[in-house]
Amino acid sequence: DLRFFLLILVVFILSFGVTYHANLYPNAPQQWSVLKDVLYYPYWQMYGELSLENIEGKEPSEDAGTCTKNETLWRLGKMERCPEKSFLAVMVMAAFLLLTNVLLLNLLIAMFSDTVKKVHDNSEKEWRFHRFSLVYEYYNKPFLFQPLNILVYIFWPFRRYFCKEDSFRKKLNEGDREALSKLQREAMEVYRRSGWTLEKDKIDKETQTTV
Known part of the structure; x- marks a missing residue:
């Protein structure tokens, strides 16, 4: 269940992260750092770090000289790039928070509840199965320790031949059925x-x- 939920969560994070990055930083160069930027906003937003200043495209940091919208400067790596103003990014953030904090959380709770119910319903069946496996394992084990257990293996063919009835038989006759x-x-x-x-x-x- 957890693997299936994490797979769904990764799909949500990547899809919304790509949408964020495409609207806030259009025409970004194809670099490996883009993958980090794609995962940054949606991942931390699940924990309450919304970064509204960047999502809404506000520019207090540009006035302070820490980022710029000059393409020449940020492409040369001299300064960080300021996010663009995008109303779509705000709408995407609202939809992402609704889906992750409400729907996906309830989905996880429902999946775990269903798993617990299935385990509880099958608990007695599982117990009987493991009990049978344990009894059958010790039934076929020789009662003597090594190396004396070789005597048991020598005796078994005679027991099979003279003792036709096996109390631990797997096949039932018609009357037993x-x-x-x-x-x-x-x-x-x-x-x-x-x-x-x-x-x-x-x-x-x-x-x-x-x-």
Whole structure:
């Protein structure tokens, strides 16, 4: 679940980051630093660092001489480039915050809740499976330690030949299948009756509460 959620989150961050960068810094040169700038705004905005001055294209830093819009200067690397004013970038930020802080967070909670419910529903089945694996593992292990366990391996063919009945058999005969099928039907009927009883009690309680 977490891998699937992180994949969706990366898609959102990259898509909105590219939109931010294309509107705030149009015609930017193709450099590896662009990838850092693409990830910077959307990633930190998820934690509340909105950088509204840059998103809205305000220029207090240009007056202070820390950035410039002169293409010659920022292309030569002498000064940082100031962001452009873009109303679309503000709208994109509003949509990004809504999707990440509300929808994606609720999606993560829903995915984890569904996983916990599935684990809880299958917990008894998983326990029975692992218990069977443990019992079957020790059933096939020789009871003598090494090197005396070689005697057990020598004895096993005789036991297989003279002891036809295996108490740990995997295949059932016809009588065992009928008995198992009857047991399953009886268990299903008991479960169905208990469900009806619980539903009837629930309806009675709701009726009494309403009255």
